[in-house]
Amino acid sequence: MKKKMSKEALAAILFLAPSFLGFLVFFLFPVLFSLILSFAKWDMASGISSIKFVGLKNFKIIFKDLWFTDSMKNSIVFTVTTVVIGVSIALILAVILTRAAYFKNTLKAMMFLPYISSTVAIAIVWMIVLQPKYGPVNQFLLSIGVNKPPNWLADMKWAMPALIAMYIWQNLGYNMVVYIAGLSSVPTDLYEAAEIDGAGAFSKFRFITIPMVSPTTFFLVIMGIINSFKVFDQVNVLTQGGPGTSTTVLALYIYREAFKFYDMGSASSAAWIMFVIIFIVTIIQWIGQRKWVTYE
Amino acid sequence: MTNKAVIRKKIIRIVATLVLGIMALTMVLPLLWMISASMKVEADVFKYPVEWIPKRFNVIANYKEVWSGRYNFGIFYLNSIKVTLLTTFLQVLISAMGAYAFSKIEFKFRDGLFLLYISMMMIPDQVTIIPKFMIFRSLKLFDKHLGLILLGSFSIYGMFLLKQFMTAIPTALSESAKIDGAGHGRIFLRIILPVTKPALATLAMLKFVWTWNDYQNPLIFLKTEKLYTIPLGMTKFMTEYTSFYSLIMVAAVCAIIPLLIVFLFGQKYIMDGMMVGAVKG
Numbered sequence: 001m002k003k004k005m006s007k008e009a010l011a012a013i014l015f016l017a018p019s020f021l022g023f024l025v026f027f028l029f030p031v032l033f034s035l036i037l038s039f040a041k042w043d044m045a046s047g048i049s050s051i052k053f054v055g056l057k058n059f060k061i062i063f064k065d066l067w068f069t070d071s072m073k074n075s076i077v078f079t080v081t082t083v084v085i086g087v088s089i090a091l092i093l094a095v096i097l098t099r100a101a102y103f104k105n106t107l108k109a110m111m112f113l114p115y116i117s118s119t120v121a122i123a124i125v126w127m128i129v130l131q132p133k134y135g136p137v138n139q140f141l142l143s144i145g146v147n148k149p150p151n152w153l154a155d156m157k158w159a160m161p162a163l164i165a166m167y168i169w170q171n172l173g174y175n176m177v178v179y180i181a182g183l184s185s186v187p188t189d190l191y192e193a194a195e196i197d198g199a200g201a202f203s204k205f206r207f208i209t210i211p212m213v214s215p216t217t218f219f220l221v222i223m224g225i226i227n228s229f230k231v232f233d234q235v236n237v238l239t240q241g242g243p244g245t246s247t248t249v250l251a252l253y254i255y256r257e258a259f260k261f262y263d264m265g266s267a268s269s270a271a272w273i274m275f276v277i278i279f280i281v282t283i284i285q286w287i288g289q290r291k292w293v294t295y296e
Numbered sequence: 297m298t299n300k301a302v303i304r305k306k307i308i309r310i311v312a313t314l315v316l317g318i319m320a321l322t323m324v325l326p327l328l329w330m331i332s333a334s335m336k337v338e339a340d341v342f343k344y345p346v347e348w349i350p351k352r353f354n355v356i357a358n359y360k361e362v363w364s365g366r367y368n369f370g371i372f373y374l375n376s377i378k379v380t381l382l383t384t385f386l387q388v389l390i391s392a393m394g395a396y397a398f399s400k401i402e403f404k405f406r407d408g409l410f411l412l413y414i415s416m417m418m419i420p421d422q423v424t425i426i427p428k429f430m431i432f433r434s435l436k437l438f439d440k441h442l443g444l445i446l447l448g449s450f451s452i453y454g455m456f457l458l459k460q461f462m463t464a465i466p467t468a469l470s471e472s473a474k475i476d477g478a479g480h481g482r483i484f485l486r487i488i489l490p491v492t493k494p495a496l497a498t499l500a501m502l503k504f505v506w507t508w509n510d511y512q513n514p515l516i517f518l519k520t521e522k523l524y525t526i527p528l529g530m531t532k533f534m535t536e537y538t539s540f541y542s543l544i545m546v547a548a549v550c551a552i553i554p555l556l557i558v559f560l561f562g563q564k565y566i567m568d569g570m571m572v573g574a575v576k577g
Binding site: 008009011012014015016018019020021022023025026027028029030031033034037044093096097099100101102103107109110111112113114116117118119120121122124125126127128129131134135136139140143169172173174177178226229230232233236237250251254255258259264267268270271272274275278279282 | 321455527567
């Protein structure tokens with residue numbers, strides 16, 4: 001008996017060794033180290049021994065930094081708009097697609113294409129399409145009589161909306177596909193019963209579809225908030241945070257502090273603020289779901 | 297159903313299809329523009345109204361220019377292929393082994409350890425990337441493909457995904473093999489891996505797409521230009537040759553093609569994999 005136990009233990013160790021090593025080196029240790037760094041000042045060049053604890057100083061400094069406060073605001077605006085608009089459009093499209101359309105699979109695949117394509121390649125395509133002078137978007141706007149089309153990515157007012165539009169566009173296919181899967185589990189007899197009661201398309205949508213897909217909505221909203229909060233690639237390629245601070249988001253701020261200015265302390269503090277926000281959102285949603293998510 | 301109702305239903309379906317068709321078109325329009333621009337003479341790229349089918353084809357010259365000579369896009373391509381294939385292979389292997397341990401081997405602290413793994417899924421990359429950067433510098437893994445590959449070879453998500461599948465495999469299957477005297481190594485290779493093939497394919501395809509597209513990690517962990525992967529190579533391309541839009545679009549097309557091929561063959565696997573946990577059940 002004892003011999004058998006140790007044999008199991010040995011097998012467990014062997015099978016887990018590679019992933020556990022990865023877990024230690026790439027997750028557990030970095031998390032602890034970054035927590036320490038967020039309360040410390042460190043000149044990287046002079047080794048571990050030069051780490052100095054400074055308490056909450058990093059946090060005090062970044063909250064006075066206009067770049068940081070603007071990046072927080074931008075991240076919140078970006079997250080709220082991409083999630084609300086992105087998820088709503090996806091639901092409407094998914095309902096139309098499942099309930100009434102021909103060529104379902106072709107349409108689905110077409111809408112999924114941007115999501116599966118290379119983000120950097122797509123960002124570059126958008127950048128060129130939105131080129132203020134010659135880009136096809138503005139040429140189109142000029143041709144239909146818009147006198148002064150926006151400069152898009154070079155315009156303080158329009159850079160963020162352009163980024164938001166691109167992000168929604170890119171993720172729409174994914175959200176829609178997830179909704180299609182969610183809709184397929186809604187029993188059709190519910191709709192039939194409602195039809196007999198004389199319910200129209202809108203009230204069926206409002207009183208059956210929305211409550212029945214609420215677990216899917218819940219998932220998409222949580223994942224959407226988390227992913228939008230972490231957005232980096234699109235922003236760094238398209239605008240690098242500019243013009244001014246108009247598109248500087250939290251992830252970009254962290255990247256710049258760490259790898260442009262080598263201020264690992266404030267970058268870590270900002271990263272932990274990001275984590276705390278994501279953590280709180282997850283907890284709130286987790287508690288809140290009981291109220292508004294309908295499980296059968 | 298009356299004849300009138302049938303006709304009404306048909307009309308609704310046609311209108312719905314049209315609405316969705318227009319929507320789907322806006323989803324692929326930028327991509328079509330990209331393909332068309334990549335085949336044009338530079339002077340025609342911004343012609344308006346857009347020439348969707350170029351009047352003056354310049355395909356061969358454009359692609360040749362990007363793939364050879366001073367641009368040498370081929371190097372970025374080879375780097376991406378190397379990094380992506382190795383990362384994908386290692387990731388699937390390591391995740392499968394971990395998932396097997398968590399689902400088919402009994403050991404102390406199993407649930408606790410798994411919970412610890414899972415809890416890390418919530419932590420954003422931005423938290424761990426700075427210490428990773430330092431670890432890599434002290435281990436001499438910085439600015440090397442090996443570092444990038446190791447970094448991508450372990451993911452909690454991959455293990456979680458495979459564990460879901462493996463837990464669903466009836467224990468009777470592995471138990472009977474055990475009675476016949478098979479060890480864990482053989483059960484893993486001969487029984488579990490073949491049965492989980494669809495899940496392995498799903499993970500492999502997702503990982504391929506993610507690694508091929510990864511921009512942030514190469515940006516931070518690579519410095520030498522000739523080690524660049526495609527996303528980095530593309531941004532460099534763009535900043536250095538800002539006014540050669542047709543050539544930039546060639547690069548974009550080339551970056552997307554492998555993804556389209558993977559998507560074409562594994563559409564079902566990719567969509568399934570992205571929905572693990574999305575729908576209840």
